[in-house]
Every structure is written in C-alpha cells, then in structure tokens.
Amino acid sequence: MTIQWFPGHMTRAKRQIQAKLKLIDIAIELLDARVPLSSRNPMVDEILSGKPRLIVLNKSDLADPKVTEQWIEYFKYEGHETVAVDSSTGTRIGDIPMKAKEILKEKIDRQLAKGMNPRAMRGLIVGIPNVGKSTLINRLAGRNIAITGDKPGVTKGQQWIKTTYEMDLLDTPGILWPKFEDELVGYRLAMTGAIREQILNVEDIAFFAVRELVERYWPAMQERFKLDKAPSDPTDSDEVVRVMEDIGRRRGCLVSGGQVDLEKTSGIILRELRSGNLGRITLEAPFPAAAGRPGE
Numbered sequence: 001m002t003i004q005w006f007p008g009h010m011t012r013a014k015r016q017i018q019a020k021l022k023l024i025d026i027a028i029e030l031l032d033a034r035v036p037l038s039s040r041n042p043m044v045d046e047i048l049s050g051k052p053r054l055i056v057l058n059k060s061d062l063a064d065p066k067v068t069e070q071w072i073e074y075f076k077y078e079g080h081e082t083v084a085v086d087s088s089t090g091t092r093i094g095d096i097p098m099k100a101k102e103i104l105k106e107k108i109d110r111q112l113a114k115g116m117n118p119r120a121m122r123g124l125i126v127g128i129p130n131v132g133k134s135t136l137i138n139r140l141a142g143r144n145i146a147i148t149g150d151k152p153g154v155t156k157g158q159q160w161i162k163t164t165y166e167m168d169l170l171d172t173p174g175i176l177w178p179k180f181e182d183e184l185v186g187y188r189l190a191m192t193g194a195i196r197e198q199i200l201n202v203e204d205i206a207f208f209a210v211r212e213l214v215e216r217y218w219p220a221m222q223e224r225f226k227l228d229k230a231p232s233d234p235t236d237s238d239e240v241v242r243v244m245e246d247i248g249r250r251r252g253c254l255v256s257g258g259q260v261d262l263e264k265t266s267g268i269i270l271r272e273l274r275s276g277n278l279g280r281i282t283l284e285a286p287f288p289a290a291a292g293r294p295g296e
C-alpha cells in the first residue's frame with residue numbers, strides 16, 4: 001500500500017485512530033521486529049495516550065531472536081508488555097490475546113465482581129503501512145478478510161471481526177506514518193521492503209544495507225556471498241562499494257567489459273536480505289552490545 005503522507009493526512013489519521021479508541025479496550029501497536037524504532041510512529045504515545053496497549057513485534061521470523069528478546073525487555077522497562085510473533089505462519093499469535101487479557105485483568109475482574117459476564121476483549125491494530133496489520137488480522141480471525149484502510153471522506157459504521165480467541169478486532173486497522181523526515185529511517189524501512197523502491201534509488205538502498213550488514217552481520221554476509229575478508233573500515237564508502245562489486249562478481253552480474261552491474265547486484269542483495277536468506281537480521285538494537293549502536 002502506498003500512502004502519501006502530508007500534514008493533513010497525518011492529522012486525519014490521528015483523529016481517525018483516536019475516534020476508534022473510544023470503542024476498544026486495548027490498542028495493539030504493531031512494529032517490525034527487524035526495525036522496531038524505524039517502524040514506530042513518532043507520535044504514538046500521544047495518539048494512544050491513556051489506552052491500555054500491547055506492543056507486538058511482528059516478522060520476528062526474519063529478526064535476530066537474541067535482539068528481539070532484548071527489545072521485549074526494553075519495552076517492558078518503558079512500561080509496555082510486548083510479544084513477538086510471526087503473522088505469516090501464525091507462530092505465537094495466541095500470545096496476543098493472552099497478554100491482552102493480563103493487561104486488562106483488573107477491568108475484567110471488576111466486571112466479574114459486579115456479576116457481569118465479561119464480553120470478548122475489543123482491540124484495534126495500529127501500525128505503519130506494510131508492517132503486517134492485515135496479515136495479523138486474518139491470522140487471528142482464522143480466515144481471509146479483505147481489509148482496507150479508512151478512506152478519507154467515507155463514513156461507514158465500524159465492524160467487529162470475530163477472532164478464534166476471546167478478542168474482537170475493529171475491521172479497519174489504524175494506519176500510522178513513520179518518522180520519514182529522518183533519512184536513516186527511510187533507508188531502514190526501504191531495506192526491509194516497507195517503502196517501495198521507486199521512492200529511493202535501489203543502489204543507494206543496497207549500499208546502505210551492505211554498510212550496515214558488514215558492520216553487524218559480516219559472518220552471515222561472508223557465508224552467503226562467499227566473500228573473502230571483511231573490509232578494514234566499513235564506514236569507508238569505497239570499501240563498501242568493493243564489497244558490492246565482489247558480490248556482483250560472485251553472482252555473475254557483469255556487463256560488457258567485465259564491469260559489475262551494480263543495479264542488478266543491488267536487487268539481489270535486497271531480495272536476499274528481505275527474504276531471510278542472509279539469516280535472521282535485526283538492524284536496530286536497544287542495548288549497545290546487541291546489533292550495533294544503541295537506539296539507532
């Protein structure tokens with residue numbers, strides 16, 4: 001889904017989500033486990049303020065499990081319960097209603113004390129485009145539902161989707177925008193495939209990816225692309241380009257004259273990274289010792 005975000009759209013998105021918050025018990029904030037910071041909306045605390053919230057690290061099948069555990073700890077420290085799931089296969093999605101029930105325990109207990117029969121919990125999934133909102137809703141529902149975002153100007157009644165758990169979901173997830181004024185965020189989202197390549201140049205994205213991977217996941221790079229030795233200085237652009245050229249040669253991406261076709265090579269690098277062929281990779285770590293620099 002391609003969305004052009006302008007200030008007016010952001011204001012509308014914020015209002016639309018806040019209107020939905022009145023209908024629900026809990027907000028489910030979906031993040032990409034490979035880039036939990038870059039896939040986070042910069043205003044999410046303000047937008048969801050006052051609502052019980054569960055953070056869900058999606059696409060954890062593609063992320064470094066060690067760092068995912070650290071993110072769970074980190075968000076807990078921030079005061080948010082967090083679970084890691086893979087919506088494409090449904091792995092651990094049952095943790096979502098289970099944790100939600102824990103978060104809402106007091107409310108549910110109060111209803112029980114009043115002799116009320118608690119109804120199914122009501123949730124809203126929010127997140128940036130391509131983080132996996134529709135995939136998760138379909139998995140929780142146990143069937144395929146055509147999920148659309150809110151269309152500006154179209155007013156329609158909210159529908160509840162019954163899931164196979166004690167939880168109903170609003171049929172239109174809340175679509176949030178990333179912090180795209182930050183160039184680093186843009187590149188990281190492009191590396192994961194959340195931002196389409198038409199917006200940023202494919203060679204630039206691959207250059208950025210190789211630079212990060214050389215620094216953080218050199219053994220995986222070396223093994224996958226059969227590379228010789230690590231560049232002595234991964235911050236040196238010439239050395240990064242040399243790694244890209246080595247990969248191109250290994251994969252036979254040559255043009256006449258024996259030059260490496262960097263565009264084709266870039267396509268291969270990004271495809272392998274996104275499909276998990278390079279292994280489970282996380283680009284952002286909460287603690288310095290994990291996947292690299294803290295908080296980046």
Ligand code: G4P
Nearest residue numbers: 058059060061085086087088128129130131132133134135
């Ligand atoms: P959205 O509603 O938030 O915009 O995202 P959507 O569900 O459309 O998911 C975006 C892409 O991410 C889809 O791939 C989807 O299959 C993939 N995806 C969602 N959750 C997971 C997950 O936990 N693990 C992995 N590995 N992938 C996930 P796509 O290539 O755009 O579409 P498709 O080829 O799967 O149809």
